[in-house]
Amino acid sequence: MTIEAGLESVNDAMPSRADVCNRLLNKMPVSDFALLAPHLELVSLKERQVLEVPGRPITHVYFVETGVVSVVAVNAEDHRIEVGVIGKEGMTGVPLVFGDDRAQHSAYMQIGGSGRRMPAAAFTDALRQSTSLRALMMKSAQAFMIQTAHTALANGRAKLEERLARWLLMAHDRLDSDAVPLTHEFLAVMLGVRRAGVTVALHSFERRGFIAARRGQLTLINRAGIEQVANSFYGIPEAELKRLMADTP
Amino acid sequence: MTIEAGLESVNDAMPSRADVCNRLLNKMPVSDFALLAPHLELVSLKERQVLEVPGRPITHVYFVETGVVSVVAVNAEDHRIEVGVIGKEGMTGVPLVFGDDRAQHSAYMQIGGSGRRMPAAAFTDALRQSTSLRALMMKSAQAFMIQTAHTALANGRAKLEERLARWLLMAHDRLDSDAVPLTHEFLAVMLGVRRAGVTVALHSFERRGFIAARRGQLTLINRAGIEQVANSFYGIPEAELKRLMADTP
DNA sequence: TTTTTTCAGTACGGAAACGTACGTCTTTTG
DNA sequence: CAAAAGACGTACGTTTCCGTACTGAAAAAA
Numbered sequence: 001m002t003i004e005a006g007l008e009s010v011n012d013a014m015p016s017r018a019d020v021c022n023r024l025l026n027k028m029p030v031s032d033f034a035l036l037a038p039h040l041e042l043v044s045l046k047e048r049q050v051l052e053v054p055g056r057p058i059t060h061v062y063f064v065e066t067g068v069v070s071v072v073a074v075n076a077e078d079h080r081i082e083v084g085v086i087g088k089e090g091m092t093g094v095p096l097v098f099g100d101d102r103a104q105h106s107a108y109m110q111i112g113g114s115g116r117r118m119p120a121a122a123f124t125d126a127l128r129q130s131t132s133l134r135a136l137m138m139k140s141a142q143a144f145m146i147q148t149a150h151t152a153l154a155n156g157r158a159k160l161e162e163r164l165a166r167w168l169l170m171a172h173d174r175l176d177s178d179a180v181p182l183t184h185e186f187l188a189v190m191l192g193v194r195r196a197g198v199t200v201a202l203h204s205f206e207r208r209g210f211i212a213a214r215r216g217q218l219t220l221i222n223r224a225g226i227e228q229v230a231n232s233f234y235g236i237p238e239a240e241l242k243r244l245m246a247d248t249p
Numbered sequence: 250m251t252i253e254a255g256l257e258s259v260n261d262a263m264p265s266r267a268d269v270c271n272r273l274l275n276k277m278p279v280s281d282f283a284l285l286a287p288h289l290e291l292v293s294l295k296e297r298q299v300l301e302v303p304g305r306p307i308t309h310v311y312f313v314e315t316g317v318v319s320v321v322a323v324n325a326e327d328h329r330i331e332v333g334v335i336g337k338e339g340m341t342g343v344p345l346v347f348g349d350d351r352a353q354h355s356a357y358m359q360i361g362g363s364g365r366r367m368p369a370a371a372f373t374d375a376l377r378q379s380t381s382l383r384a385l386m387m388k389s390a391q392a393f394m395i396q397t398a399h400t401a402l403a404n405g406r407a408k409l410e411e412r413l414a415r416w417l418l419m420a421h422d423r424l425d426s427d428a429v430p431l432t433h434e435f436l437a438v439m440l441g442v443r444r445a446g447v448t449v450a451l452h453s454f455e456r457r458g459f460i461a462a463r464r465g466q467l468t469l470i471n472r473a474g475i476e477q478v479a480n481s482f483y484g485i486p487e488a489e490l491k492r493l494m495a496d497t498p
Numbered sequence: 499t500t501t502t503t504t505c506a507g508t509a510c511g512g513a514a515a516c517g518t519a520c521g522t523c524t525t526t527t528g
Numbered sequence: 529c530a531a532a533a534g535a536c537g538t539a540c541g542t543t544t545c546c547g548t549a550c551t552g553a554a555a556a557a558a
Contacts, residue, residue, distance in 0.1 A: 076485070
């Protein structure tokens with residue numbers, strides 16, 4: 001707390017590259033990071049905190065560092081379902097990358113954490129200035145698109161257990177621990193199924209020794225087991241993200 | 250056929266702006282059209298013709314003018330489902346816009362027609378040269394993303410009849426006639442449901458006077474009726490497409 | 499024309515998931 | 529500490545849709 005060196009700093013000071021855990025911020029060229037850094041603000045992201053509201057202008061871009069964001073599509077009759085999750089590998093505000101200023105979906109913290117945010121205007125300015133930043137953001141956007149497409153596939157063809165397993169794996173990828181602090185109710189909302197259905201499915205996982213459950217929390221014990229349950233509905237978006245982030249250093 | 254004026258031309262000659270029916274080609278600034286025109290080739294797109302294969306490089310971009318393209322996500326165990334359709338409002342090869350050269354999904358003609366195509370390399374060249382072209386293509390890509398997200402929503406929450414109605418409306422939007430030349434089998438594949446389920450649902454539509462059915466073809470008679478069946482699962486992507494294409498002239 | 503293929507109609511048992519609801523624990527709030 | 533709220537366990541009848549399969553009719557091929 002009382003370190004005199006310039007690197008360690010109060011929250012709002014410009015972050016050094018070493019401080020950030022978001023993969024996009026980590027990965028981008030120093031020049032691009034320098035473009036963003038002055039506008040980045042370290043923020044805590046509390047459970048259920050709303051980041052974007054459908055139809056409303058996007059105020060900030062959030063580079064997630066810990067926690068998980070749920071992106072949820074909603075229609076006129078309030079039917080809703082999760083179309084993607086975002087963790088330290090990504091960011092919110094994808095429409096900005098496409099030159100749009102409005103949020104398409106609802107986005108909120110499903111699992112609390114922290115991240116860096118910057119005003120939308122500053123972000124679009126930076127995008128305009130840097131081709132390489134644009135390139136990276138578009139790859140990130142594409143990765144999210146792929147995730148959405150495979151969510152559509154899972155929603156249409158997978159069984160409840162398969163979808164639940166898929167979700168747990170995606171959450172696990174984005175967390176630092178094996179504990180997933182979530183209620184059955186929220187899992188049900190995201191998957192668009194009954195709460196009771198989630199409860200039963202989780203029991204089955206527990207009986208098979210794949211997870212341990214406590215009130216408001218479940219812990220992955222045997223990830224390989226969950227992967228088997230998820231069948232082929234998990235994996236492609238993850239592999240594609242890796243590919244997209246690998247080939248342009 | 251034997252008109253001597255320079256405008257009327259053989260298929261491979263450079264198309265004039267007035268000849269093209271694809272909305273993107275229509276809408277873009279003349280300067281951007283001039284950039285693409287030399288590479289555009291008028292092609293007939295036959296039913297079931299494959300345009301993209303997952304994992305394989307994208308060879309051409311297709312600007313659809315008539316007919317409908319199905320974009321289908323596939324996973325390792327060959328589960329598949331349609332994640333979007335493309336007609337005269339759009340084009341194939343979205344990943345190219347994001348700087349990727351590979352097809353993510355399977356894409357093929359669901360309803361035969363025609364379009365203009367150009368080699369992928371020429372397209373990315375043009376993209377690099379023109380900011381306004383990039384902007385337009387990104388809006389088109391975003392519109393497709395929205396469609397995919399709402400497909401995920403429909404797959405997860407809508408009933409078979411609602412999804413079928415949604416699909417018919419989306420096809421109807423992209424056709425010049427009320428006749429949809431498709432078998433129950435193909436509708437079933439796209440929706441990821443049983444063929445027999447489609448048959449029963451279509452009977453219900455027919456009984457209610459919404460469509461007329463013949464072997465391998467169905468005709469919309471009462472579009473408003475179909476819209477009622479689709480409930481709130483149809484409409485948002487369409488409205489958003491309109492918005493996106495309106496605000497940047 | 500005859501044969502073959504494709505497409506559509508229909509049926510039946512069964513699986514999956516739903517809506518609903520009620521009771522029992524925890525945890526939070528007053 | 530009591531009361532209220534939240535989370536989970538469980539149950540039952542019901543809807544939706546599946547897997548499968550057989551039939552007749554229409555179109556295409558021979």
